[in-house]
Amino acid sequence: METIPRRMMREGDILSVKSAGGSALESEIKEVSAGFMLKHEDIISKGISAYYAKLDELVQSIKSQEEKIVIKAMEQAAQQVQNVIDAKGEFSLSTILDALEKMTISFDSNGNPSGHSIIVSPSVYAKMKAKLPERKKNQEYKERYERIMKKKRKEWLDRENSRRLAD
């Protein structure tokens, strides 16, 4: 979440976003809020520390709500362009490769892929963590990964080279 840039929406109540790929999404402003209760005795005995003790709880609650909103928006955007892989709660190395194949990937000036992240549920993350070390030894995975990246690099170069005014 920290890597997602934030900016202030200065006016209005509806946000309409059309991506570079052409998919459009419209959303209304959603409220994110959290509260806490403090007993008078706690305030009297602990002073400002009573509030500080609740702050973490408050931050976590807001962060969790924000994450849900962002993930829902990403799901919506992915569904809209049918860019979804249903792994049915399972995870294998080919799931990552299937996902990479569906993605638009950019590369930096050193030729390294940039700007993509994987977001998974805690249960899938546990399975993923167990499987990921295998990828270094798995020749089939490595070859397919290289093939995908070669294709993606070419697509990216084609995209970049097409950035001009046409007739």
Added chain:
Amino acid sequence: MIERIVEDWLTSTSERGYQIPFCQCLMYEGYTILHISKHGQMEQGKDIIAIDPSGTVCTYQLKTGDINLARWRSMQGEIQDLVELPVAHPAVDKNKPVQPFLVTNGMIDDPVRRWIADRNKYWEELGLRKVNLLVKTQLLRKFIDAAGSFFPEEPLRLKEFLELYLIDGRSLPDKDKLASFVEHLLGQGARLIKSPHDFRRRVSGAAVIAQYLFSPFEKEHNHVAIVECWIRYLASVLALAEREMVSQEVYSGTYEIIVKRIVEQLDDLKTEFFSRQNYLEEPSIGDGGIVYKARLTMVLAWLCALQLFDLKLNGSAKRDERIIQVIKGNHNDWLWYWGQSATPYHLIISLFCEVMKESELSWSIMLKVLADLSLQDVLEKSMPDFVSNIPDPYVQVEQCIGAEMKLPGFIEREYAASLSYHLSPIVYFAVRRNKRTSLNELWRRISKTPLCEYSPRHKWHYLLWRSNEGKEKTWFFDAAQSWRKLNELANQKDSTLPAIIYDHPEFLYFFLLVYPHRLTSESLRLMDEWVHFVR
């Protein structure tokens, strides 16, 4: 409290300071204002010419302060002109009687009153009407009656009012607070008005209070601040007129009076500009560098806006060659693009250069803006970083200076992540000038820059400082962009602005300098229509 406040303002202001509220009150009383003379250039003893509700022509001479016998002797000639010289105005029948008024925000001594009474007998014998007097107490009553019901009573509004009034007149107005206050005064978002009479009542009441709030800037002769204040007031009046669908006949009097005031103040700015060797302000310890550049960028743009405004309304208006010479000699050193709130300043200077047949200079100014607005170092940027490092148009110049100078309280990062609100209007500006080669060179960057434009749900919201109902649209130009399609988009009329703006497109030259976030593809297309014709 209102009595004390209005009296405090009235007794310390000049005739120019109470001219607008006075005219607004006359209009509220049913008068039609025919003419207001230019500041300091009274025409045949008449500052204001108006027609009262019964059809009688009334002429007014405005004075400041008490009038004793010595002062009276020095102004007798002007009063004689006021009463005896006929009104030279195409809308006035010279054979009809004229009612003259001598108006002052002070008092008139008894010997002078006796003298006037004697003169009045003489004038009546000549078949002329006697001069009527309007002095401080009558003006006070008039203004209190107008402002009374609009004066803020809630503690929070009263606090805002006092904060605005106690501002240092050498600074720029606090835009957020002033806009919120003026819009509240005029009742935006509050109950609906029922008639033109209600509209005039609101506008005249707000004018008295607004004039009071603007007086700190008038005391310091802070031309740009005064102009900004009146534009804000006028934009709020026009928003109300648009919302209530008030006819042009009802709001045009206010429009003309305020615009005249703005033009006069800009004339004063021009006079001061060309009379100075440098433009440092005291204390000079905080001046210079980017502060100086920002000031000069703004002042030059205001001078250009005045010229464009004059030329738009009167094609034969004098083109001031001195301004173009100053721009030619100093644009590299003086102009500073501090963020998107600077776009309208650069744009107005560029448009003026174009009107003055300096097309190359005009384009070089806008090409720099275009390059700044498109993403820098795109190869180094990964997708999530695709935000412009140019502050958005809602970030004011003071904030940009503070961030640039790393002053406490101004966090650079806070203003960094923004979208490009002005890239698409400027791309279309370039397309209309057939700058395909330059655009093609920049297209790699332009096509990766996220574009943004705000469309209010109600057109009258365009004239508000902030609108809370509407859509913020974000999109990209096509990577491989058709030039033909770009041309279509650049010349497309989409009627998104309030009708009042289409009736008075010349107002945009002033409005956009104060409301930079209202620079959209359509508003620039509309401004460009006339410049294109002249070009």
